[in-house]
Structures are given as C-alpha cells and as structure tokens.
Amino acid sequence: MLDYIKLYLDFSKIKLKTQIESRLSFFILIICKIVGFGATGIMLWVMVDKFDFIGEWNPYEILLLFSFNMITYAIAGCFFYDFFVQLPKRIRTGELDEVLIKPLNPTTYLICRGVSAGYLGNVTVGLIAFFISVANLHIIFSLKDILMLILLIFGSSLIQCSVFSFSYTPSFWLISNNGVRNIIGDLKSFSDYPIAIYNKVIQFLLTFMFPFGFISFYPSQYFLNKSDGAFFNTSFPILTILVGLTLAFAGYKFWIFGLSHYQSTGN
Amino acid sequence: MDFWAESLSKHWELGGITMPLIEVRDLCKTYEIQKRKDGFKNTLLSLFKREYVKKEAVKDISFTIGKGELVGYIGANGAGKSTTIKMLSGILIPTSGSVIVNGMVPYKNRKEYSMKIGIVFGQRSQLNWDLPMEDTFQLYKRIYKISDEMFKRNVAFYTELLDMSDFIKTPIRQLSLGQKMKANLAIAMLHEPEILYLDEPTIGLDVISKDRMRKFIKEINKEKSTTVILTTHDMNDIEEICNRIILIDKGKLLFDGEKEKFKQFKPVNTEVTFEFATDVNLEKSERYNIIRDHPLLKTISFNKQQTRLVDVITEITQKYDVKDMSIKDNTIEEIVKAIQ
Numbered sequence: 001m002l003d004y005i006k007l008y009l010d011f012s013k014i015k016l017k018t019q020i021e022s023r024l025s026f027f028i029l030i031i032c033k034i035v036g037f038g039a040t041g042i043m044l045w046v047m048v049d050k051f052d053f054i055g056e057w058n059p060y061e062i063l064l065l066f067s068f069n070m071i072t073y074a075i076a077g078c079f080f081y082d083f084f085v086q087l088p089k090r091i092r093t094g095e096l097d098e099v100l101i102k103p104l105n106p107t108t109y110l111i112c113r114g115v116s117a118g119y120l121g122n123v124t125v126g127l128i129a130f131f132i133s134v135a136n137l138h139i140i141f142s143l144k145d146i147l148m149l150i151l152l153i154f155g156s157s158l159i160q161c162s163v164f165s166f167s168y169t170p171s172f173w174l175i176s177n178n179g180v181r182n183i184i185g186d187l188k189s190f191s192d193y194p195i196a197i198y199n200k201v202i203q204f205l206l207t208f209m210f211p212f213g214f215i216s217f218y219p220s221q222y223f224l225n226k227s228d229g230a231f232f233n234t235s236f237p238i239l240t241i242l243v244g245l246t247l248a249f250a251g252y253k254f255w256i257f258g259l260s261h262y263q264s265t266g267n
Numbered sequence: 268m269d270f271w272a273e274s275l276s277k278h279w280e281l282g283g284i285t286m287p288l289i290e291v292r293d294l295c296k297t298y299e300i301q302k303r304k305d306g307f308k309n310t311l312l313s314l315f316k317r318e319y320v321k322k323e324a325v326k327d328i329s330f331t332i333g334k335g336e337l338v339g340y341i342g343a344n345g346a347g348k349s350t351t352i353k354m355l356s357g358i359l360i361p362t363s364g365s366v367i368v369n370g371m372v373p374y375k376n377r378k379e380y381s382m383k384i385g386i387v388f389g390q391r392s393q394l395n396w397d398l399p400m401e402d403t404f405q406l407y408k409r410i411y412k413i414s415d416e417m418f419k420r421n422v423a424f425y426t427e428l429l430d431m432s433d434f435i436k437t438p439i440r441q442l443s444l445g446q447k448m449k450a451n452l453a454i455a456m457l458h459e460p461e462i463l464y465l466d467e468p469t470i471g472l473d474v475i476s477k478d479r480m481r482k483f484i485k486e487i488n489k490e491k492s493t494t495v496i497l498t499t500h501d502m503n504d505i506e507e508i509c510n511r512i513i514l515i516d517k518g519k520l521l522f523d524g525e526k527e528k529f530k531q532f533k534p535v536n537t538e539v540t541f542e543f544a545t546d547v548n549l550e551k552s553e554r555y556n557i558i559r560d561h562p563l564l565k566t567i568s569f570n571k572q573q574t575r576l577v578d579v580i581t582e583i584t585q586k587y588d589v590k591d592m593s594i595k596d597n598t599i600e601e602i603v604k605a606i607q
Contacts, residue, residue: 003412010409018397021438098393100358102410103381263298264358 007104008112015116037125040070044129055197056228060136062194064223067129068216069192072153074122076160082114084168088177094264106259107252139223152219152237155244159215162244162251163188169251172258188212196228203230211247214240287331288462288494289355294364296325296350324350326518327364332511334461335492337484339509339526341499343600347518348498352466355496356386368462382411385455389467392447393454396440400431400450403439404457411458418457425453428483445476452480456487463487465497469504481507500599505529516603533571534601540566541583542591549587554579 019026044066048059057065090096099106134141141149167184171177187205191212195203206213213229214236221227222237233239302318325347332338342348353359354366357373357380366373371380386393394403408418426432429449434442439450448468455463465484469477485508487493499505505512505526512529514522522529538558541549546562554574559566569579576594583589 003409007409010406014395014398014402014406017402021397094391097353097358097388097391100377101356101381101384101386101393103378103412104410105378260360262358264353 004108008115011113040125055194057194060133061224063129063133065216065220067126068220071123071126072156072160074119075157078119079111080161080164083110084164087168088171091171097264151241155241156215156219158244158248162247165251165255169255169258172261191215200230207231211243214243288334289332290367292329292365294325294328295362297362298322298324323518328520330523334494336494336511337488337509338496338511339505340496340513341599342515346515349466352464356464383460384462385460386464387451387455387468389470394439397438399438400435407454407457413458421457429453445472462494467498469501484508521606532602532605534605536568537571538566538568538595540593541589544588544590547587
C-alpha cells in the first residue's frame with residue numbers, strides 16, 4: 001500500500017512537471033478550471049434563485065441533491081476518470097500491453113497513473129453547495145447523521161465508480177464504445193433531479209435495474225425526511241451502501257473480465 | 268563430458284532435476300475475425316448476423332529454451348512471431364497449450380513474472396514521452412523496487428554501453444528513433460531480468476545503431492547471462508546475435524536448431540538488380556532468368572546451387588555497360604521456401 005502511495009506521488013510529480021514545462025498549456029489549464037468552476041457556480045445560483053419547486057422539492061433541497069451527485073462523482077473521477085476514459089485508446093493502440101508487463105496490480109497501477117488532483121476542486125465546489133443548502137434548510141446533524149453522511153457518500157461514490165467501469169469496459173469488445181457510454185450517461189442524467197417526478201416505469205428502472213436513484217435521490221431523502229417516490233422504503237438510504245458495494249464489486253469483476261479478453265494489437 | 272557440461276550450463280536446477288527455463292507445449296492462439304463483405308446491404312445485414320473466421324495465429328508450437336540462450340525467433344510477416352512473444356510475456360492468454368517459465372504461468376503470475384522479464388517492442392515505446400531518461404530511470408527504480416546499489420551500477424553500465432550520456436537529460440519525445448530504442452532497452456534491463464524479449468528490436472534503425480544494439484545484447488548475455496529471445500526480419504541480427512534459431516511459418520514451427528545448422532538452408536534463388544548506363548536489350552541466358560525488365564533497370568534471378576554469383580556478374584558486366592547493381596540478401600521468405 002505504502003509503495004503505491006509513493007508511486008502515486010511520483011506520477012503526480014511527473015504530471016505537474018510536464019504541465020509546468022509547457023507554460024502556455026499550464027495557464028490555459030488553470031483558466032479552464034476557473035471558468036469551469038465559475039460556470040458551475042452560476043448554474044447552481046440560477047437554480048436556487050430562479051427555480052421553483054420540482055415535485056415536492058424546493059430549490060435548496062435540489063441543491064443538496066445536486067451537491068451529493070457532484071461530490072461523489074468528483075471522488076470517483078479522482079481515481080477512475082483518466083483510468084477509464086483513456087481505456088478505449090489504450091486498447092486500440094495496444095498501449096495496455098505495457099500495463100500487463102509491470103510488476104504491479106494493473107488496477108492499482110492505472111489508478112496511480114491517472115489520479116488527478118484537479119477533481120479536488122470539484123469536491124470543494126460540491127461541498128460549498130452542500131453547506132449552503134444545509135444552512136438554508138436548517139438541517140441539524142446529530143452524530144449519527146454525520147456518520148450516515150460519510151457512509152452514504154462512500155456508498156454513492158462506489159456507484160459512481162462502477163458507472164465508469166460499466167461505461168468503458170465494453171471497449172474491450174466494441175470498436176466504438178460511444179453507444180454504451182451514452183445510454184448509461186443518459187440514464188444517469190435522470191438522477192440529476194428528484195426521481196419521484198418521473199413516470200413509475202422510469203422510477204422502477206432507476207431503483208431496481210439501473211440503481212442511479214441511490215446516487216443522490218435516496219441518500220438526500222434521509223437528510224430531508226422525505227418519503228416521496230413510488231417505491232420508497234425506509235431502508236433505502238442504508239441500502240445505498242450495500243448497492244454501492246455490490247456495484248463496485250461487479251464493476252471491478254467486469255473490468256477484470258474485460259482485461260482477460262484483451263487481444264492486444266499486431267506489429 | 269563436454270556434452271554434459273554444456274547441457275548443464277543451459278539448464279537450471281530445480282530440486283536436483285534439471286529443467287529448461289522456458290517450456291512451451293502445444294501452444295495455440297486463435298483469433299476470431301469478423302468476416303466482412305462488400306456493399307451497404309451486407310453491412311446492414313451484419314448488424315444482425317455475423318460470420319466469424321477463425322484465424323490460427325499460432326498452431327501447436329512446442330519448444331524449450333535454457334538459461335543463457337540467444338534465440339532468434341523468426342518468420343515472415345504475419346507468421347505469428349509477435350503473438351508468441353505476447354503469450355510468452357503474459358500479455359495474451361493462449362487459446363490452448365501451455366507456457367511455463369521458471370515454474371510460472373506468465374498470464375497467471377503476472378506480478379511475480381514481470382520482475383523476471385524485460386520486454387522491448389520495436390515499434391512501440393513503453394516510455395513516457397515527456398520525461399527525460401534520467402527521470403524515467405527513477406520511476407522504474409520505484410516500480411521494480413530496485414536497490415540503490417543495483418540501480419547505480421546498471422544506470423552507469425547501460426549509459427556507457429549504449430552511449431547515452433549526451434541525451435540522458437532530453438525529454439524522450441525529442442529523441443531520434445535509435446536513441447529511443449536504446450532508452451527502451453536500458454529501461455527493460457534496469458531490473459536485471461533473467462529473460463529479455465525483443466520484438467523487432469532493430470527495425471528502422473541505421474547501421475550504426477543496429478550495431479550498437481547487437482553489441483549490447485551480446486554483452487548483457489555474457490555479463491549477466493540473460494536469456495534473450497528476439498524476433499527479427501534482419502538476417503544480420505541472426506548472424507551476429509543468435510546461437511539458436513526457431514523458424515515459424517503461418518503459425519507452425521518449421522525449424523528449431525542451432526544457427527550453424529540453419530545456415531545450411533541456403534535460399535535456392537538469388538536476385539541481382541542491374542542499373543545500366545544505356546538502354547540495353549538483355550538477352551536471356553541459360554544461367555539466369557530475367558524477372559523484372561525495365562529499360563534501364565533489370566532484375567535477374569538464378570539458382571545459387573548451380574550458378575556462381577561471380578560468373579553471372581562477370582558475364583553481364585563484360586557485355587553491357589553496368590552503372591550500378593544490388594544483390595538481394597537472403598531474406599527470411601526465401602529461406603522459408605528453401606526449407607519447405
């Protein structure tokens with residue numbers, strides 16, 4: 001474990017060194033980050049200021065939902081964004097060969113190579129949104145609530161991680177993976193809003209088939225004392241952790257299964 | 268007596284029983300390739316029904332390799348060389364058959380196994396483009412957990428042997444092909460692997476770089492008794508590096524033996540291309556055939572066993588005004604023909 005942390009630090013140093021070396025692209029990167037955060041901030045502000053109730057949810061409650069989604073996506077992206085987004089290219093070019101001949105676990109090695117501190121910014125924006133919403137909704141956290149919050153963020157982040165795996169691992173078999181990625185992406189974007197507003201069929205899909213409801217909707221319900229939604233059950237917030245663990249395990253197995261079907265490329 | 272000494276030095280010992288370092292048995296690799304048909308209609312149909320063609324890239328190959336051997340793994344394009352190397356190195360999983368190296372199954376014991384091997388792919392670099400060699404060495408020191416003492420020794424040794432000191436601080440993307448190749452070799456050997464796999468290591472390199480690479484390979488084989496398996500197209504690589512040849516064609520083993528024995532297979536035909544100063548009408552002779560006939564450029568082919576090269580050249584140069592000529596070296600394709 002310690003070795004991997006050291007390796008991660010090494011890769012981070014390399015990344016930073018490379019980025020600073022080409023000054024222009026480094027500054028452009030920083031400007032992009034600032035603009036990106038600015039845009040997200042404005043969007044959140046518009047949401048709170050201009051939106052009315054969506055279903056039974058007031059704007060600050062939606063902000064909470066939104067921040068949940070954002071924080072957990074950023075946590076997952078921190079480890080798996082580069083890992084999986086680069087995967088189709090690595091498969092096509094045969095670059096993955098290099099990963100398989102290293103004396104390291106391929107999964108941990110790719111995580112180390114791809115960890116991006118850039119996502120810490122997204123986490124921060126998410127946390128700010130979270131606190132604004134909590135303050136305005138006058139939610140008081142007991143010790144148990146804080147514990148729950150940590151567990152729910154953990155579970156939800158695991159679901160986000162598995163989404164990366166399920167979206168990109170099919171590129172071991174498909175030349176163009178965009179279809180799968182788009183379908184999963186579209187389904188997931190349903191969970192940007194309280195899923196109780198949708199038709200029952202969609203609610204069913206988002207709860208039992210593609211459990212994206214557990215990313216932000218059901219966890220938020222716990223803190224907001226809400227019970228809307230066609231399939232609401234008091235055990236759902238707790239279930240988030242179980243769903244997270246199960247999906248993360250399945251996503252990991254799927255990735256390993258894909259890796260075993262890696263065909264490499266000719267010379 | 269000599270025989271025993273030799274065979275003992277080639278094999279490593281395991282509990283009193285001598286075993287080969289690499290043992291390959293009935294190795295097969297089959298790819299499924301989608302059958303493509305022309306026309307838009309067929310493309311649409313292929314959405315629903317697809318036919319696959321099985322391509323046997325490697326077919327029932329068996330061999331054993333002992334410690335310290337320098338093996339040339341050769342064959343024409345698409346013969347299955349790279350596929351075999353990828354199975355030996357654990358990147359690909361065999362369809363059937365087995366590879367056992369040092370008691371390990373490469374694709375199952377990847378982590379442990381990769382400490383024992385080094386790999387260089389001639390056409391693909393495993394280096395980070397933005398880093399100079401210096402930093403890359405440091406990174407690999409960490410990845411392979413190399414001790415300080417061994418690290419210092421090897422960096423100094425390889426830098427000297429490959430003449431790398433003048434570009435060790437340059438980012439890799441700015442290096443020439445030859446320099447990149449040297450860098451890849453040094454990185455692959457940094458952790459002193461027992462086995463070095465080289466897939467077309469000299470492809471695209473100039474004569475001087477090729478020579479440097481060959482010297483390096485021979486040197487590390489001598490110094491560290493590294494077992495080297497290389498695939499190549501260049502007969503000079505084989506001539507200068509290898510002491511054993513394994514030849515495959517269309518995925519099947521065609522020849523496995525010492526280099527001296529391999530050299531007995533002379534290609535039947537030799538080709539010579541002449542460039543004439545003036546437009547000539549080259550007559551057909553009983554000694555040779557004309558296979559390509561352009562006004563100023565003509566290629567002849569003759570049977571090497573029956574006709575001497577010198578005779579053919581003398582005959583033509585005496586009759587015509589020859590400006591230039593080139594003799595086509597023994598190619599692997601020709602030797603494959605000779606063996607069949």
